[in-house]
Amino acid sequence: MNIRKIQPKDNPAVRDIIQQTILEHNAPKEGTAYSDAATQSMYMEYQKPRCVYYVVEIDGKICGGAGIAPLANYPEGICELQKMYFLPEVRGKGYGKQLMNKCLEAAKSFKFSKVYLETMDNMYDAQGLYKRVGFELLTQPLGNTGHYSCPVQMIKNLD
Numbered sequence: 405m406n407i408r409k410i411q412p413k414d415n416p417a418v419r420d421i422i423q424q425t426i427l428e429h430n431a432p433k434e435g436t437a438y439s440d441a442a443t444q445s446m447y448m449e450y451q452k453p454r455c456v457y458y459v460v461e462i463d464g465k466i467c468g469g470a471g472i473a474p475l476a477n478y479p480e481g482i483c484e485l486q487k488m489y490f491l492p493e494v495r496g497k498g499y500g501k502q503l504m505n506k507c508l509e510a511a512k513s514f515k516f517s518k519v520y521l522e523t524m525d526n527m528y529d530a531q532g533l534y535k536r537v538g539f540e541l542l543t544q545p546l547g548n549t550g551h552y553s554c555p556v557q558m559i560k561n562l563d
Contacts, residue, residue, distance in 0.1 A: 405499060407506050410457040410469065412447045417466035418459060418487075419443050425489040431524045435553030437487050446471075446487070454483070454514040458506055460490070460499050467494040470503050472511045475520050478547035482559075483516040488530070500533050508537070512562050519562060520546050522554035534558050 410418065426438040433439050442449035450457035450471055457471030468490030475484045485507055490500060511519050522545065523530055539558040546557065 405502075406461045407458050407503055408461060410447050410450060410459050410471075414459050414466055414469075415444075415446050418446045418457075418469050421466065421468060421491055422487055422489050424491075428492070429524055429526055431526075432553040436524075436551055437489075440487075440550070443487070449473075454516075456507075456510045457487070458503060458510075460494070460503055462494065467491045468499060468503065470507050472507050472514065472516075472519070474516075475547040476549055478520075481517045482520055482546065483511050483514065483518075484547070484549065485511075485519050485521040488521075495529065500530070501537070504533065504537055508560075508562070517562055519560045521558050522549060522551045523556045523558070524553075525555050527556075531556065531558075534560075 422443050423438050426436050437443055446457055455473040458469060459466050460468040470488035471486045472483050473486055475482045508519065521534065521539065539560045542557040542559055
């Protein structure tokens with residue numbers, strides 16, 4: 405297993421993993437990462453300042469990914485864990501925790517004080533991972549991510 409920064413050639417695989425996972429969980433296409441413009445060109449999206457997207461590669465195949473970027477339409481200091489999705493066959497093997505730790509390290513190196521995320525209410529395994537690494541539930545969304553169909557919001561302090 406290798407965690408590395410996204411490359412232009414990874415765009416189709418990452419897009420497909422994101423969209424397939426959203427459909428698998430019966431989440432709406434609108435108001436989720438499914439319909440984000442960034443999902444179509446992930447490499448370019450994460451070339452902006454204080455942004456990074458990592459992919460998990462196993463035997464040359466992209467099996468998942470996640471990224472860090474400043475939280476849209478919110479004051480400086482809070483970033484968002486974005487587009488963390490895995491193929492079904494690699495879930496539950498500890499890759500998510502390793503990828504999460506890599507993203508949290510990046511967030512600290514970018515000098516963010518908190519990490520925010522949004523997820524679906526039926527993505528129980530993901531929520532369990534988020535809670536285990538210190539994320540706490542919020543009662544309302546922060547910023548304006550455009551993900552109005554994601555009913556669960558969480559935050560973690562990085563200090």
